[in-house]
Amino acid sequence: MRKNCNFSKQNSNYNNQSPAALEKKQSKLLADKMTEECGVFGIFNANGESSAAELSYYGLIALQHRGQESAGICANYQGEFNLHKGMGLVESVFEKEDIKNLKGEMAIGHVRYSTSGSSKLANAQPILINSMKGDLALAHNGNLANGAELRNNLESNGSIFHSTLDTEVIAHLVARSFEDNIVEALSQSLHQLKGAFSLVAMTKDQLIAIRDPSGFRPLSLGKLNNIYVVASESCAFDIIGAEFVRDIEPGEIVVIDQTGIKSRSYSSQNKTSLCVFEYIYFARPDSKIAGQNVLLARKEMGKQLAREMDVEADIVVPVPDSGIAAALGFAAESGIPYAQGILRNRYMGRTFIQPTQAIRDLKVRLKLSPIKEIIKDQRVVLIDDSIVRGTTSKQIIGRIKEAGAKEVHLAISSPPVEHPCYFGLDTSRRQELIASRNSIAEIAKIIGADSLHYLSQAGMLKSIQTEVKLGFCTACFDGDYPIESRYLTEEE
Numbered sequence: 001m002r003k004n005c006n007f008s009k010q011n012s013n014y015n016n017q018s019p020a021a022l023e024k025k026q027s028k029l030l031a032d033k034m035t036e037e038c039g040v041f042g043i044f045n046a047n048g049e050s051s052a053a054e055l056s057y058y059g060l061i062a063l064q065h066r067g068q069e070s071a072g073i074c075a076n077y078q079g080e081f082n083l084h085k086g087m088g089l090v091e092s093v094f095e096k097e098d099i100k101n102l103k104g105e106m107a108i109g110h111v112r113y114s115t116s117g118s119s120k121l122a123n124a125q126p127i128l129i130n131s132m133k134g135d136l137a138l139a140h141n142g143n144l145a146n147g148a149e150l151r152n153n154l155e156s157n158g159s160i161f162h163s164t165l166d167t168e169v170i171a172h173l174v175a176r177s178f179e180d181n182i183v184e185a186l187s188q189s190l191h192q193l194k195g196a197f198s199l200v201a202m203t204k205d206q207l208i209a210i211r212d213p214s215g216f217r218p219l220s221l222g223k224l225n226n227i228y229v230v231a232s233e234s235c236a237f238d239i240i241g242a243e244f245v246r247d248i249e250p251g252e253i254v255v256i257d258q259t260g261i262k263s264r265s266y267s268s269q270n271k272t273s274l275c276v277f278e279y280i281y282f283a284r285p286d287s288k289i290a291g292q293n294v295l296l297a298r299k300e301m302g303k304q305l306a307r308e309m310d311v312e313a314d315i316v317v318p319v320p321d322s323g324i325a326a327a328l329g330f331a332a333e334s335g336i337p338y339a340q341g342i343l344r345n346r347y348m349g350r351t352f353i354q355p356t357q358a359i360r361d362l363k364v365r366l367k368l369s370p371i372k373e374i375i376k377d378q379r380v381v382l383i384d385d386s387i388v389r390g391t392t393s394k395q396i397i398g399r400i401k402e403a404g405a406k407e408v409h410l411a412i413s414s415p416p417v418e419h420p421c422y423f424g425l426d427t428s429r430r431q432e433l434i435a436s437r438n439s440i441a442e443i444a445k446i447i448g449a450d451s452l453h454y455l456s457q458a459g460m461l462k463s464i465q466t467e468v469k470l471g472f473c474t475a476c477f478d479g480d481y482p483i484e485s486r487y488l489t490e491e492e
């Protein structure tokens with residue numbers, strides 16, 4: 001059964017631009033908010049029971065915050081792969097019957113936010129390759145900085161792509177490898193990849209987990225009795241009752257099969273660049289990355305922000321949900337009382353119209369509502385985790401003022417986002433980043449804040465206490481990209 005898996009034929013060229021580049025440009029133009037990350041999940045049940053897909057389904061529900069465009073599960077029943085994927089949320093992609101049909105002792109799953117190739121069914125993951133070396137299913141979180149270059153080379157050498165995904169490049173490299181063994185072919189292919197990739201893969205009898213040498217995106221290993229699980233975030237283990245074992249290390253390849261678990265390092269690189277934005281915004285507050293709980297890091301960022309700021313105010317109000325943890329920390333440190341002054345509409349659906357600035361404004365209006373009785377006549381410290389375009393801040397400050405606030409001081413628990421990301425976060429194009437073309441005073445004026453404060457980069461990094469000392473990627477704040485500059489080509 002390969003339901004919902006009809007790969008449509010793509011136009012291969014237009015104006016000398018690859019379909020992937022054209023699509024990426026279009027989807028960036030359409031992007032209506034800071035998009036998050038993909039989520040990957042994998043499970044190997046040594047007991048041979050066939051409920052791997054069901055556990056994957058719950059795992060993907062826990063990872064839903066990382067991607068809401070499409071979802072998919074590929075199950076493996078004694079070497080036979082069954083894939084089901086579709087557009088939308090996990091809950092709407094899978095009916096009870098679909099999960100029942102996905103029998104197997106192994107499975108991998110994916111929730112997607114597109115970074116390379118647009119949001120459409122042909123680009124939904126996991127992807128499958130059938131090569132002479134055997135079948136391989138792949139699910140990817142991250143973005144290949146040299147994806148376009150590799151694709152061009154592969155296409156000029158006769159590879160025919162079924163999607164516009166960067167991830168498919170990996171599949172073609174595996175298929176073309178001189179290595180007969182599929183795990184060896186995969187591991188060899190990794191040396192050609194630049195950028196971010198946390199991968200979960202499955203052969204007929206192995207589950208494989210791989211993290212790029214820089215460790216841009218998280219990936220963890222968990223265990224439930226005899227069942228091994230891997231997931232983008234540890235919150236996916238909690239939901240199925242599995243225990244967190246450890247993070248997959250940057251540059252590590254882990255292979256799980258009936259004989260147990262084997263691990264090796266495939267890279268000699270020792271500098272890591274874990275995305276600091278995982279702690280600021282992407283990851284779920286109950287996840288633990290490199291030994292640091294995400295909620296506690298956010299709270300500490302709020303505390304640190306209060307130490308760095310000098311402001312007189314009556315209440316601390318978070319922009320929900322992303323600003324809540326930092327606001328709790330800020331209130332505790334400053335002694336200014338915390339107040340839930342803005343309500344978030346949990347049931348806000350998608351708007352199916354082109355997201356012009358007017359539509360973005362409308363979405364914020366629909367999503368966030370100030371509570372007049374809390375806000376009126378107050379001097380408010382408003383806390384959010386980040387400003388990207390400034391849409392949220394401008395909208396919400398205007399409405400807090402309409403609700404009668406005396407003053408609004410906006411405090412952001414990260415530094416100004418001045419540079420684009422090439423590793424899987426769609427922080428829009430540089431020209432759209434409000435902090436790339438305005439000073440802090442100018443931003444305050446544009447968004448209507450009485451004052452605007454950002455957490456310092458040193459303060460942000462101090463707030464994250466990982467178990468072992470790690471290097472972070474901070475490029476969207478300081479422009480210090482942990483990759484050769486030739487890969488940093490910005491979309492027009």
Ligand SMILES: O=P(O)(O)OC[C@H]1O[C@H](OP(=O)(O)OP(=O)(O)O)[C@H](O)[C@@H]1O
Nearest residue numbers: 033034321322386387388389390391392
């Ligand atoms: O300056 P902007 O372009 O408005 O982007 C910044 C906002 O986007 C994110 O929230 P988002 O609404 O995406 O999601 P959330 O509800 O999970 O916080 C982030 O937490 C900021 O609130």
Ligand SMILES: NC(=O)CC[C@H](N)C(=O)O
Nearest residue numbers: 037038114115116141142
């Ligand atoms: N957000 C992600 O991690 C995306 C993974 C992959 N590059 C895609 O576009 O599907």
Ligand code: SF4
Nearest residue numbers: 275421425473475476
């Ligand atoms: S540029 Fe920013 S969002 Fe992208 S990986 Fe680096 S820290 Fe994360």
Ligand SMILES: [Mg+2]
Nearest residue numbers: 320321322323
């Ligand atoms: Mg937010």
